[in-house]
Amino acid sequence: MSGVMYGSYENARMASAASLETQEESEAVKEYRIVENILRDSYSLEGKTILEQEDILLEATAEQLEGIALLPILLEKYPHPNLAEQCMICIANIFLKSKDIQRQCIAAAMRRMKFREFPSLDIFLSIIMNVQHQNDFRARAALINTIGAIAEHLGGNRSVGHLIRRSLDSPDDGERDAAIWSAQQLIKFDSEFAVATIGHVVDMLNDPSLPSETCRKLVKILGASHAAASDHAINCLTRQLKNLNTTSPVGQIGCELASECALQLVRLSVRIPHLAEVTSEFLADSGLKDPRPKLRKKCLVLLEKLAYREALSKKTVDSIVQFLDDHIETNKWESNYLVKILEIVSSKENIEISDEFCTKIYDFYLRAQSYEIKIHLCEVMSSILLCSNLNAMFTTDDVFSFIYELTENEDTFGNIALTKCIKKLLKVPGEHDGVFPLVDVLIEKINTGGKHQLSCLKLLGVIGWRTSVMV
Numbered sequence: 451m452s453g454v455m456y457g458s459y460e461n462a463r464m465a466s467a468a469s470l471e472t473q474e475e476s477e478a479v480k481e482y483r484i485v486e487n488i489l490r491d492s493y494s495l496e497g498k499t500i501l502e503q504e505d506i507l508l509e510a511t512a513e514q515l516e517g518i519a520l521l522p523i524l525l526e527k528y529p530h531p532n533l534a535e536q537c538m539i540c541i542a543n544i545f546l547k548s549k550d551i552q553r554q555c556i557a558a559a560m561r562r563m564k565f566r567e568f569p570s571l572d573i574f575l576s577i578i579m580n581v582q583h584q585n586d587f588r589a590r591a592a593l594i595n596t597i598g599a600i601a602e603h604l605g606g607n608r609s610v611g612h613l614i615r616r617s618l619d620s621p622d623d624g625e626r627d628a629a630i631w632s633a634q635q636l637i638k639f640d641s642e643f644a645v646a647t648i649g650h651v652v653d654m655l656n657d658p659s660l661p662s663e664t665c666r667k668l669v670k671i672l673g674a675s676h677a678a679a680s681d682h683a684i685n686c687l688t689r690q691l692k693n694l695n696t697t698s699p700v701g702q703i704g705c706e707l708a709s710e711c712a713l714q715l716v717r718l719s720v721r722i723p724h725l726a727e728v729t730s731e732f733l734a735d736s737g738l739k740d741p742r743p744k745l746r747k748k749c750l751v752l753l754e755k756l757a758y759r760e761a762l763s764k765k766t767v768d769s770i771v772q773f774l775d776d777h778i779e780t781n782k783w784e785s786n787y788l789v790k791i792l793e794i795v796s797s798k799e800n801i802e803i804s805d806e807f808c809t810k811i812y813d814f815y816l817r818a819q820s821y822e823i824k825i826h827l828c829e830v831m832s833s834i835l836l837c838s839n840l841n842a843m844f845t846t847d848d849v850f851s852f853i854y855e856l857t858e859n860e861d862t863f864g865n866i867a868l869t870k871c872i873k874k875l876l877k878v879p880g881e882h883d884g885v886f887p888l889v890d891v892l893i894e895k896i897n898t899g900g901k902h903q904l905s906c907l908k909l910l911g912v913i914g915w916r917t918s919v920m921v
Contacts, residue, residue, distance in 0.1 A: 511551065514544070518555045522562035535569040542577035545596070553581070553592035560599035568603040575607075582613055587622035594625065598632030602639050611636065611643040615650055618668075630667045634674045641678035648672060648679055652686050666710045673714025680722045687715050688732055709748040712736065716752045719761065726761030734769040738784070750787045757794040757801070764802045767795055771810050778814045778823070789814075789826040793867075796833035808834055808842040815852060821859045825867045828852050832874035846875050850884030857891050860901075872912055885913055 521541065525534055545556050568574070581593045594617055597610055604610050614636065617629035633651075637644045651668050654660060660668075669690070675683035694708040712733060719726040730753060737749025753770075756762055770788050777785055792811070795801050811834065815827040831849050834842055853871065856862045876882060892913075895906045 511549075514548070514552060515555050518544070518552065518559050522559055525563060531569060534565070538569050538574050539577075542574045545578045545592075546580055550586070550588040550592060553589060554595075557592045557595035557599060560596050563599075565600075565603070568600055571600075571603055575610075579609065579613075587620070587625045590617060590620075591622070591625045591628040594628040594632045598628070598635040601632065601635035604636060605640040606642065607640075608642070611640065611646065614643075615647060618650065618654065626664070627667070630664075630671065633671045637671055637674050637676055637679075639676065641676045644676035644679035645682070648675065648682050648686060652690075655690060662707055665707055669707070669710050669714050673717045675718060677722050680718060680725060684715065684718055684725050684729070687711050687718070691715075691732075691736065705742045705745050708736075708740075708742075708745050712745070712749055712752055716755060719756065720759065723761065726756060726759070727763035727766070730756050730762045730766040731769070734766045738769060738773045746784060747787075750784065750791070754787075754791050754794065757791050757798070760798045760801055762791075762795060762801055767792075767801065767803065767807070771807065774814055775810065778817050779819060785818075786820065786823050786826065789823055789830065793826060793830045793833055796830050797837050803834075803838065805841055808844075812842075812844050821856060821862060822865065824852070824856055825862065825865050825871070828856070829867050829871040829874070832871045832878075835878045836874045846878050846880065846882060847884030849875055850882070850888060854884075854887050854891065857888070869909060869912060872909060876913065889913060 518541070521537055525537060541556055541559075545553055578593060578596060581589050584590070594614060597604065597614070614629050614632050617625050618633065620626045620629065633647055637647055648671075651671050654668055655665055669687070672683045672687050691708055691711040694704045694711070715729045715733065719729040733749045733753050733756075737746050737753060740746050740749070753762070753766070770791060774785060774788055774792075796803060796807075796811075808831075811827060811830050815824060815831070818824050818827060828849055831842070831844055831852075832846075835844075835846055835849070849871070853868065856868075862868060872885075872888075876885070889910065892906045892910045896903055896910070
């Protein structure tokens with residue numbers, strides 16, 4: 451009896467599910483018909499005046515653009531393969547027959563469409579690729595932008611790759627910009643295209659007549675390279691950066707292009723981890739020795755990003771330590787930035803540091819002149835005590851005594867690094883007797899008031915929560 455009831459329940463459930471699916475499909479078809487009617491290029495100009503004809507054409511174009519804009523929403527709401535196939539064929543025909551404004555709208559709409567598998571890709575391409583033969587720069591730009599929007603589905607398509615490379619040499623800025631953007635998309639997925647395109651891009655970059663803005667855009671293609679051509683790409687980027695440092699050591703334009711090369715080096719390394727250590731060594735060399743402050747700052751920002759990802763080599767860390775050894779007594783902004791990088795390094799388990807590193811940090815603290823640098827060095831020491839098993843020549847009480855000395859400067863209390871440092875020190879196993887003199891200073895500052903009274907209260911709260919000190 452129970453088996454019969456269960457069978458009846460299953461039949462009812464399946465019938466209900468089928469009914470819902472049929473209802474959803476009918477709703478999808480209904481909405482598609484609405485969009486199809488909007489897309490249909492059907493209107494009559496017979497017997498109309500010139501002004502009336504213009505109004506009709508404008509209205510028809512507006513409706514068609516509306517239909518194109520609605521398609522991504524429709525396909526996201528009803529992801530049925532048959533519906534998607536009909537829509538793509540319809541869109542391809544509109545792209546072939548309509549004007550540039552519709553083509554540009556289609557290119558924009560295609561960026562919003564996400565398909566696991568593109569429906570009727572060969573048919574879609576065979577229709578829209580006919581536009582490449584038109585003597586119309588805007589039409590080809592729209593075609594190339596559309597190709598870029600579906601680049602993840604086009605790996606291995608040689609005709610598409612040839613079209614993009616040809617358009618990179620276009621005399622029209624719009625077509626060339628479209629080709630650069632599409633190349634950035636396709637080069638991620640197509641190894642053959644990546645190998646063939648990198649050499650072409652390098653040849654273009656070596657052309658002295660090419661505008662600097664175009665060069666910056668071309669460099670982004672190298673940064674997006676497929677893993678199969680990544681070694682070639684990183685060699686080209688480093689060579690380009692070295693050439694810029696030689697030919698334009700102080701020029702503003704060369705500095706901007708060099709900064710873009712450095713950025714693309716890191717983007718490539720983040721996607722392809724085995725390149726990261728080589729990149730970090732190169733950036734450390736450029737960031738610490740280049741005469742241009744803007745490029746040095748850019749390289750240090752990128753080194754910080756690599757440090758967070760535990761992608762700095764021991765050689766890079768040694769270079770940073772050596773630079774600090776030479777400049778720690780001056781109040782250069784680079785010193786402050788490099789100390790922040792070392793704080794990240796000391797808190798990461800996969801970055802190798804040594805006992806000598808700990809000794810250097812202690813020495814840097816004694817020699818540093820800037821209160822801000824001293825606070826960050828205290829944070830480095832607290833990270834070493836908390837995260838490493840090295841035999842450091844300092845203890846938690848030593849670092850607490852350093853912090854106590856720094857409280858002579860009023861601005862010390864408002865520094866976020868101080869809070870981080872105290873939190874780390876209180877997590878280190880063992881006694882924390884060195885914290886009590888600091889508690890007395892904080893209570894005194896709270897009682898006397900001042901601009902950092904709130905910061906002192908927060909610090910006192912952190913200490914009280916960590917150590918159960920009742921104030």
